[in-house]
Amino acid sequence: MSTRFTTWLSMLFIAILFCALVLLNNQLLSAYRVDLTENKVYSLSQGSEQILTEIDEPLNLYFFFSDKAAKNMTTLRNYAARVQSLLEEYAERSNGKIKLHILDPEPFSEKEDKADQFGLTAANIGTAGEAVYLGLGATNALDDQQVIAFFDPQQERFLEYEISKLIYQLVNPKQVKVTLLTDLPVGGGQNPMTGEFEQPWTFYTQLQQLYVVDKIASDATELPKGTDVLIVAHPKNLSEELLFSIDQYVMQGGRALIFVDPHNESDQMSMLTGAGMGANSSNLARLFDAWGVDFDPQYVLLDAYAGLDVRTQTGDVARHFGFVGLSPNELNATDVTTSNLDLINGASFGIFKKSPRSGLRWNDLIHSTENSDLIDSAQYAQTREPLALSQAYKSDNKQYVLATRLTGNVKSAFEQPPEGIQSETFEQKTKDMNVILVGDTDLLSDRFWVQQSSFFGQTITTPFANNGDFVTNAVENLAGSNALISIRSRGTFARPFDKVEQLKLVAEQKFREQEKILQQQLDETESQLSQLQEQQGEGGALVISSQQQQAIDDFMEQKIQIRKSLREVRHQLDKDIENLGNLIKFVNIVVAPLLLVLLLMGARRLLRSRYNPNKAFSVAKEGQA
Structure with a gap:
């Protein structure tokens, strides 16, 4: 009975100690943080910290996020939490110069009116088409305003740069x-x-x-x-x-x-x-x-791959290796x-x-x-025809x-x-x-x-x-x-699921193969129908034999079956991803804690077996005897 009482008392003591340590951490150690992420996505760079030291007047940052409207948007909510965490880091590092306000601009509310006053962009991406805000408005002591209309998750690597630029422009409002x-x-x-x-x-x-x-x-x-x-x-x-x-x-x-x-x-x-x-x-x-x-x-670049199509003097269209269009791969x-x-x-x-x-x-x-080459600028200036440039080109x-x-x-x-x-x-x-x-x-x-x-x-x-x-x-x-x-692009906080991407690629390959088969059959049918139309006499009616009608019916049935198989491929893709997600959840929620408990129990048994006071006492008593 005393052992059970001691166990419950120990558990109560551990619970009280845990709450006390959490309270102590929040009150005394909140200013101390350790960023263990690979790209330090939750830490400010040296350039941002220097900008914060230059703040000479209080700044107000208003972070608008439609929390209720984005209830079922997991990806957007995770990114909004990422933005809010970074903004809180700015406020923490500013020594009280930045005051952060978190606002949920619900429809027809004063917070929504404030978001409109800043000119923030509302994206109609809700489940029912409701407006979702994810932006930032900021003011200084002179009521100068700067805004980030919408935080684009695709531009996450420049998130810190955009926020630091906004703060810098408020601190230095003079025109460039x-x-x-x-x-x-x-x-x-x-x-x-x-x-x-x-x-x-x-x-x-x-x-x-x-x-x-x-x-x-x-x-x-x-x-x-x-x-x-x-x-x-x-x-x-x-x-x-x-x-x-x-x-x-x-x-x-x-x-x-x-x-x-x-x-x-x-x-x-x-x-x-x-x-x-x-x-x-x-x-x-x-x-x-x-x-x-x-x-x-003296040298001009020729690029065969990035060359632009131009109209020649004869009216034809040809690729000009000296006129280039540079895509994101070259930027x-x-x-x-x-x-x-x-x-x-x-x-x-x-x-x-x-x-x-x-x-x-x-x-x-x-x-x-x-796919580039260099040509003498004098020769380039004398060569007007794109064809002549392509002939002089050597990669x-x-x-x-x-x-x-x-x-x-x-x-x-x-x-x-x-x-x-x-x-x-x-x-x-x-x-x-x-x-x-x-x-x-x-x-x-x-x-x-x-x-x-x-x-x-x-x-x-x-x-x-x-x-x-x-x-x-x-x-x-x-x-x-x-x-x-000096603030460069940073890493992203969302890590890719390689297995999920692999499943998508496999399913996409199956989908493309089926799509190619369907397209070939469509082309063959169109060719057969065009031949039937050619056999039609002027002003006459198109007569289709029973064999031709049966062939068309067979194709339509096959077409329906292939479309069904395409849906099954997509369904199987979603099913595989869902099963993988359930497996990961099961491992994280059940298997990992269970293994940890078993490991601790094993360690406890090992320690007790190595040092058992009762066993040590009995051994000593036998030695005396």
């Missing part, structure tokens, strides 16, 4: 100033070739809508003061003073987006003046040499500037190579396919870098300021260089990525490629702080 250095007719005006008036280039219009843009030409001697991001497009014959100004801008931590080109298809002035070969190429050789970048404007999926893009079109790309003496870190953003079976990001330590291209230039400060090196290089300028022109149409006197532009998105993404990223730019 962009300086565009170019002689290209991006502002529109009269075309010297045709005499017609042209609209401003779409990418330039988009920049003006988002930022304060100051456009200067190559005859300038210095960059405007207060430039946050410098865009250099097709630089040619820049003066020593302007080169020095660009160099010092980079040495002082300025960010630049530079477009160079071995052959610009849109350089109208070079075509008009009839300048020699190479006159419509661009380069920044002096700066590139100092940065350890090899860019030879860096881990860099925020190119991760969400589907297509970038360009022409006559030049390539970048890293010099052995370069000490910079290269993060390639765009590359060619392995190198290698990828070429078409756009890259340079970061790290670098020395100035100037040992001292040029003679006659008064400079208040002269920086000989920098540790914070951040420059993006692109080997094409044609991707900026409208004809490669937008289609224009007139609608009641207004010009409507419809993009068919993401060239403009690439430019705005790059500018937005470069306009951030070093801490924000």
Whole structure:
């Protein structure tokens, strides 16, 4: 009786001790966390923590998630929990500067009105078509607002970057100033070739809508003061003073987006003046040499796989190996500037190579396919027919870098300021260089990525490629702080079920085989029916023999059976996945705890058998006897 009482008392003591330890952990140890995930998805990177230290005023974050409306959406609820956990980590690390509000915007509630005030997007993905919110609104002490309209689970790897960018923009609400250095007719005006008036280039219009843009030409001697991001497009014959100004801008931590080109298809002035070969190429050789970048404007990229179809002079359609469309396979999926893009079109790309003496870190953003070759730019300029380019093409079976990001330590291209230039400060090196290089300028022109149409006197532009998105993404990223730019893509918290994916692939293969058989039989039947129609006389009725009617009936019956088998394949797939899920649940809920209990019982028996006080006492007593 006393033994049973002792057992119950021990269990009660363990329960009280457990509750006390949980309470102690929540009250005293909540600030201490250990992230044991492989990619540290629940921890903040160093860049995010640095942004949090720069907060000088209280911020309010309002996380909106339709918890009740998404009751049966397991995947979305798991991702919402992931977002909320990360937001709580931001609030915990901010030393009280961030106050997090968790809101469930139910229909016709004040919380839903608040979500609408922030302009959040509601997705109609509920079981009954109800609106589901999963977004973030934020304000600072001056009532400036920033929002993430909807957290897309497909963009999970950039979740931390998007939240840190929102906080950074609230802490630094001033408008970004962009300086565009170019002689290209991006502002529109009269075309010297045709005499017609042209609209401003779409990418330039988009920049003006988002930022304060100051456009200067190559005859300038210095960059405007207060430039946050410098865009250099097709630089040619820049003066020593302007080169020095660009160099010092980079040495002082300025960010630049530079477009160079071995052959610009849109350089109208070079075509008009009839300048020699190479006159419509661009380069920044002096700066590139100092940065350890090899860019030879004498070579143009040909890509057989990424080539675009164009209409020839004879009216036919042919693939142009010099006009390329770069898909997600050729874009860096881990860099925020190119991760969400589907297509970038360009022409006559030049390539970048890293010099052995370069000490910079290269993060390639765009590359060619392995079906690529290089051709002399002069030969390319003289070859107008796509067929002639394809005949000159010989694959190198290698990828070429078409756009890259340079970061790290670098020395100035100037040992001292040029003679006659008064400079208040002269920086000989920098540790914070951040420059993006692109080997094409044609991707900026409208004809490669937008289609224009007139609608009641207004010009409507419809993009068919993401060239403009690439430019705005790059500018937005470069306009951030070093801490924000340093935040790279993170891993995902959802781990793949390899066995489930394998089952899907097997079932999908069966489905495709059955589908192929059905399609072949459909084609054969259509061929038989067309032959019967040909046998029909003009104005006569179509007569089908009993044998032909029986064949058609047999096929229709077979068609029904094959469709039934297709449904069975899909059903079997779902059944196999369900059985696998039940097995995993059974192992986790029943087998694993049972094995743990048996293991503990075995360990207890082993310890008691090794040291038994009663047995030890009896052995000692026998020894005395």
